[in-house]
Amino acid sequence: MPLLFYLSSAIAIIATIMVITRYHPIHALLYLVVSFLAIAMVFLSLGAPFAAALEVIVYAGAIMVLFIFVVMMLNLGKETAAQEKEWLRPGVWIGPGVLTLVLLMEMTILLLAPPQRAVAMAVVTPRQVALSLYGEYIIAVELIGFLLTTGIVGAAHIGKQKKKSLHRFLQA
Amino acid sequence: MAPISAHTVLIVAAILFILGLAGVLTRKNIIFMLISIEIMLNAAGLAFIAAGSRWQQPDGQIMYLFILAMAAAEVSVALAMVYRSIISIRHWTWKI
Structure with a gap:
């Protein structure tokens, strides 16, 4: 593994x-x-x-x-x-690249601090996930359902072809 | 072979997150920026999975599920907006 x-x-x-x-x-x-x-x-x-x-x-x-x-x-x-x-010339990406590299080095140094724990080699089964998901997390599941419904309705509304309506000053 | 340390997984997640962040900061095209945001969300999910398997609890996978659903909703709305805006810009320049 x-x-x-x-x-x-x-x-x-x-x-x-x-x-x-x-x-x-x-x-x-x-x-x-x-x-x-x-x-x-x-x-x-x-x-x-x-x-x-x-x-x-x-x-x-x-x-x-x-x-x-x-x-x-x-x-x-x-x-x-x-x-x-x-657009992607060296002058554009070198500044953000150096900054994110510094950030990565900081995170790595913090993560390499002494107390290292091994990941246990046991499997968290889908049964455990389902029992927890529909038990203590049921409110969050309902909220995620709301979020997905909102996403569908929003995407359908934005993607709908609207009739062009010009302002009356712009109409010929 | 030595067992995987939880910190190693977190370092991998940090590298992926930093790559996504660099993509968002460098790119100017909106499609590439959305791709980089997906990379960052995925790296966050990897950190949650690592925490869940470190403590042998299902909560990490549940948080990953929520990140997944949020990413799906976000990407559908964002791509609909990108599609509308690019189509309308093209229509406008074509008319001129």
Whole structure:
């Protein structure tokens, strides 16, 4: 299991670096799918098979399909890649890169402080998750249901084709 | 092989989060910024899963579920807004 963890976390980090450096949106999205699948393997190696299945189904399946649909409907292709190449010069990314690297070094130093605890190699089963989810967390489940309903209604309302209404001064 | 330390998982989550943050700060295209936000949310979920398996409790996975649902709702609304705005900008420039 440790080998699986180290291997898949290395793949996840490399794929994520590729995501944030690509110019073409579709290439970035495909690398992001690779990254999500690798993170699903990390979840599996940490003893969370339910979360791994949900990562593959919801993140790599549903959310990425949404992104790819929008990129294809907007026909973002070579022009977007050329524009990204124009925008992503070293003068643009070197400042934020150095700042985030400093932040990462601080977090790593804090996390490498002495008391290291090993992750237990037992699996948290979907049964335990379900019992806790529909027991003590039932209010939160209902609130998440509200949130998803709001998201659906909001997306449908925003995406609806509205009739153009010009101001009366602008009408010919 | 040595067992996985919980701090190692947290360092991996921190690296992924920092990569997403760098993406948000560097990119100017809205699609790439949304992708980077997804990376950051996923890294937060990884930290929750690590905590849940450190203490052998299901709460970490439950928090991950909530992050997942929130990300799905956020991405649907954000992509609808991006679609509307880009279509309307194109329509406007085409008319001029």
